[in-house]
Every structure is written in C-alpha cells, then in structure tokens.
Amino acid sequence: xxxxxxxxxxxxxxxxxxLAIDVIDNYFDMQIGDSxxxxxxxxxxxxxxxxxxxxxxSEETLKKTTLGTKSSQNNIVNLEPALRISDRLGGHIVxxxxxxxxxxxxxxxxxxxxxxxxxxxxxxxxxxVVKKGSICVNGxxxxxxxxxxxxxxxxxxxxxxxxxxxxLKNLSPGDNVNLEADALIKYVEKLLLFSKSNKVNLSxxxxxxxxxKENGW
Numbered sequence: 001x002x003x004x005x006x007x008x009x010x011x012x013x014x015x016x017x018x019l020a021i022d023v024i025d026n027y028f029d030m031q032i033g034d035s036x037x038x039x040x041x042x043x044x045x046x047x048x049x050x051x052x053x054x055x056x057x058s059e060e061t062l063k064k065t066t067l068g069t070k071s072s073q074n075n076i077v078n079l080e081p082a083l084r085i086s087d088r089l090g091g092h093i094v095x096x097x098x099x100x101x102x103x104x105x106x107x108x109x110x111x112x113x114x115x116x117x118x119x120x121x122x123x124x125x126x127x128x129v130v131k132k133g134s135i136c137v138n139g140x141x142x143x144x145x146x147x148x149x150x151x152x153x154x155x156x157x158x159x160x161x162x163x164x165x166x167x168l169k170n171l172s173p174g175d176n177v178n179l180e181a182d183a184l185i186k187y188v189e190k191l192l193l194f195s196k197s198n199k200v201n202l203s204x205x206x207x208x209x210x211x212x213k214e215n216g217w
Contacts, residue, residue, distance in 0.1 A: 003093070004092060004136050006078040006079065006080050015054060018046065019055050020053070036055070036079060037082075037094070039066060039178050040140070041178060044056065066178055069176070078167055079139075090141075092136075094141060097180065099128075100121055102119060102120055104118055115157055116156050125181055126149070128151070130182075138166070143156065
C-alpha cells in the first residue's frame with residue numbers, strides 16, 4: 001500500500017530478465033523483499049547494490065504500463081517505498097495496481113504552477129474521475145482540478161515541489177502515463193452494484209447496539 005507521495009527518482013533500465021533502477025537523489029530506505037512503487041506500479045525488490053536495486057516484472061506489466069518502453073530508453077521513474085502503519089497519509093490510498101494508461105494532452109505553465117491535461121486511453125475508467133477527487137499519475141497522488149467528456153479527459157494542477165522532484169517535468173504532449181483511480185470509489189461502486197443486483201435489504205445489515213453486544217463488543 002502506498003500514498004502517492006514520491007520520495008525519490010531513479011533511472012530505469014533492463015538487466016537481463018530483470019529491471020534495474022539506479023536511485024538518483026535522496027536516501028532510499030529499502031530491503032530485499034520490500035514492495036516499492038515504480039512510477040505507480042507495485043514491484044518487489046529482488047537485489048540491492050548500493051544505490052541500485054533490481055525487480056522482477058511480468059510480461060503483463062510490461063505490456064500494460066509504461067515500464068516496457070521506459071526500460072528500453074533508460075527513462076526516469078518515480079519511487080515510493082511501501083506505507084508503514086505509523087506513516088502520515090499525505091496523499092491518498094494507492095494500491096500500486098495500475099488501471100490503465102493515459103495520454104498527456106496539454107501542459108500549461110502558469111505563474112505558480114502547471115496545468116496538465118490527461119486523457120484515459122480506455123473510456124470505461126472515466127466514471128472514476130471526480131472534480132476535486134484524487135488520482136494517481138505515475139505514482140503521484142494528485143487532485144483533479146477539472147474534467148471534460150464525462151471524465152475521459154481531466155486536468156491536474158501541479159505545484160513546483162511536485163514538478164521539480166518527480167518525472168512530470170520530463171513529460172510532453174503525446175507521452176503515456178500510468179493511471180490508478182481512487183480505490184475508495186471502486187469499493188463504493190462494487191457495494192452499490194452488489195446491493196442493486198442482489199436486492200439486499202440494507203436495514204437487516206445495519207450495525208446497532210444489540211448486534212455489537214451479541215458479538216462481544
């Protein structure tokens with residue numbers, strides 16, 4: 001589990017059947033077996049060599065995310081270690097399971113920030129876009145400023161700290177990004193669809209004083 005608060009960046013490259021990441025800046029606390037979000041994708045650290053680590057990656061991940069292309073071009077990736085129970089939840093709940101790709105439509109430099117418009121490649125994920133809601137872009141927790149076409153195209157506002165300390169500054173219109181919708185929205189959707197399809201009587205499933213007492217609370 002992650003929060004979308006990037007702690008470092010690294011250079012990604014292929015190494016035999018593995019992917020290797022050279023950590024570029026900041027001390028990155030890691031151990032073999034740890035989960036790490038690489039551009040928003042949850043991977044497991046296999047080996048560590050000073051400021052470099054390797055990860056296994058499946059064909060499915062290479063196919064459905066930007067890692068395949070980026071690893072062949074030695075591109076920069078965002079890095080975040082897994083969330084500790086004691087950590088602050090500075091962003092939002094991020095699973096590291098990418099829903100799909102987005103295409104950068106436009107980048108506009110404002111006086112104190114940047115506006116970036118992104119389009120979902122798969123229209124079906126548009127329903128998860130909510131104004132002022134959260135979305136994870138290349139592993140970064142960001143807030144949706146606005147959207148159009150029922151959410152297929154959305155705009156995020158990027159502050160200077162995020163811009164200068166992540167790989168967003170390397171993007172150009174036409175580039176692909178990894179996108180993960182807010183997990184809480186998906187859970188709500190699942191519950192509503194389940195209740196509707198099964199005609200669940202919610203009044204019989206409420207937690208009340210008697211129920212708590214019967215179950216030892």
